[in-house]
Amino acid sequence: MSSSKKTQNPEPIKIKKVDVFYGSNHAIIDVSMDIKQKSVTAFIGPSGCGKSTLLRCFNRMNDEIIGCRTEGEIIWNNINILDKKVDPVPLRRRVGMVFQKPNPFPKSIYDNIAYGPRIQGVNDRKTLDSIVRKCLKDAALFEEVGDRLDESAMDLSGGQQQRLCIARALAIEPEIILMDEPCSALDPIATAKIEDLIDKLKKKYTVIIVTHNMQQAARVSDYTGFFYLGKLIEFGETKQIFEKPVEKLTENYMTGRFG
């Protein structure tokens, strides 16, 4: 675990009594937890338990959904990012996100990665070149596509597209990376590559990953939160959650006694 680097790690991200409503549907009920920085935290639980909804609070993506209302606080660097006064646009520059389905823009590989820096006014070709190169390397994709950056991102395989989306997220130099079931649309080989990548990313970034796949959570994460029907049932070190869960509900889920 990353406990040895504790001194250089900043304060954890504090989630305090967060509730999310979609219209009259209460999707997240009174969730509080501390997320440690520069480590991987996994959210697990059955479909519709609210784990993705909570993930989307970290970059205020829920703002884009009409009729969605959020209460409570998420304190990061002493700022409540759920505060209406916090502008989601600069927030999202510091919180990258990778979605469930690989969703590259219908542009070239180069333009996909350069998109984030470009909208912030980086126009110099050399700077962009080096950003693209670095992000592709960090996303373990450079070897595969380095010689065809001008080709359409739509022609890549699903696994490559997803790593491209990770590279695209890295290009904005975020501090937190959110991953919403990043491997659910991928085959086992592509999944293994992404998991390796997550392991590398936690050295520099705080990674929060939502996953359906419990083995994946066990493999990649340091901390795991188990959600059920919008509530956080149990949260702790991954080893403890998987080996000695405190709650009966968590144990039932882990052992596959309900779906």
Next chain:
Amino acid sequence: MAIKLSKKLFRKVDDENPFSLKINFKEKLIVILLFASASAAIVISAAIIYTLAEGSVDFFTDPAVNIINFLSGKEWIPSGKNPSFGIISLLSGTILIAGGALIIGAPLGVAAAIFLTEFAGEKLRALIKPIIEVLAGIPSIVYGFFALMFISPILRDFFDATYFNAASAIIVIAIMLLPIVISISDDAMKAVPQHLRESSYALGATRWETAIKVVMPAASSGIIASILLGLARAIGETMVVVLAAGSVARLTLNPFEETMTMSAYIAKVATGDIPPGVAVSAGFAVGLVLFIITYLINTLAARVVLQIKTGSSYKIIRSKKGKKKSFNIILTKLTTIKEIIIGIAGKTKIFILRNLIRVKKQKRLSLKKRYFRQKIGITLVGGSIVFATVFLAILLGNILTEGIGGLNLSFLTSFPSRFPEKAGILPVIMGSIYLMILTLIFAAPLGVGAAVYLNEFAKDTRYTRFLRRIIQNLAGVPSIVFGLMGLTIFVRIFGFGPSLLSGSLTLTIMVLPIIVVATEESLRAVPNSFREAARGIGSTDWQTVRYHVLPNATPGILTGIILSLSRAIGETAPILFIAAVFAKTIPSNIFDGFLALPTQIFYWTTQPKAEFHIIAASTIIILLIILLVMNTFAIIIRYKAQVKRKW
């Protein structure tokens, strides 16, 4: 079809076998009739091509005509001792007007579509959509009147333009293009998947950056298609050009001068301003050229639209190596130019140049600046909607103030006259109403039948695809070409003369594609489970359609028919060849001559006396009221159906 039928007729019916094929003659006949109405599109297309070919053959075999001269000549002088037919001057007029309209209309339309899809929100959208529908519903003769009576005087005052000038037509046609460009661009941008927007937001992009850098490029093929369709419409537009741009063909790119387009020449032939003989057959040759050009543009647009529907548009955006190379060359050239300029300018006020030339920006854009850009951007795209709305308001206001004075009971109940103060429009209104009723009788069964066949009975064969393409092409034929066809086929070959019958048949052909498209759309909206349920309890094909599909599609079909009739009643160009110039009596049977509201507006607008312009505006008000009533009916039907609909 026929062979299959006869085989089945001779098959013996086995009463013992409950699954034997019983011959249902009535059902077969219905399917054959539906098939025939769908196939009518082929006959119609053939008739159009025959019309244009026959007239063109007449033209090119004339001793005064030389095909090389026709294609390369710069003079278009149809009458006089030494007639000359060089289509270049007509082409240049067409390019000037259609191109000009596109340069103004396309950016305005695309901007409005961006505002509509990305920034308007539900409520504002519901408010803007009807404005665009009204713009689309105003007949072109009304736009033409406005161009000549309102825009042209302003241009004369400020730009020293001539009485007839291209610029007034350009401005008005640009506005007429908006509904096409907006609706198709809007569809294309709405089809861009939401997850692309989300991933852009997740990278910290503002809504404006997302709209311009992600949504617009992803929808680019649809936007291009919308502009192409707009261009085809602009090239085929007739009445605005005839009224506002004049009738002297000349090679000019000065928009403040008089000019003539291809469609305008055909219209001149229709109004009898052209001496009979070779000058008239020249109209058919010009019609052929016009037909080919619009056909090519529409086919190109249809291909692009098809790519959007099949989703392959995302794949088209492939490597841009070539582009980038040239871009880099431009960049390096710009840098050298920049260095030279800086060398010359020394240290004085370089920052102005910095804004003109792309300079390396190492600094990030501040958020403030990005939001400022967003503000400017939204103001601009929103402004285009405001502009369109203001234009519409001025147009309607101008016509109301001009024409309201001429409206009174005697105007509605009198006959047209050479004296404006005595003139009325009773026979004209009756002519329009009769024309509409006849068009309804011809077009509704034919169009609905064709759509029912295509959507419910046709298998996906080559023939069906061919039929669909033909119908799509018919929708793009310029209305003045339908006029040429009506003249040749109905008036001359069928011998119906310049009668109500000929007029309504011509309009039938024009509105047929509209009815087919509207009907097919509402048939497709009926869930397939209804058909399966009906077949599952033993209904035949026709019973399924008759009792389960058609009743549920009726409101949509009715709306489509009403809207297509409102299009027919406002059309001028196709019946310009057929309608009378002066209405003495109310037509009493279908072989009588007639005058319709739009043609009457046309003749009064072209009169020199200003009093006639007032009653032309009054007639426009009557026409707009009729259109308003019809559209209100359509909206009520649509609304009631929506309330009643349980699926």
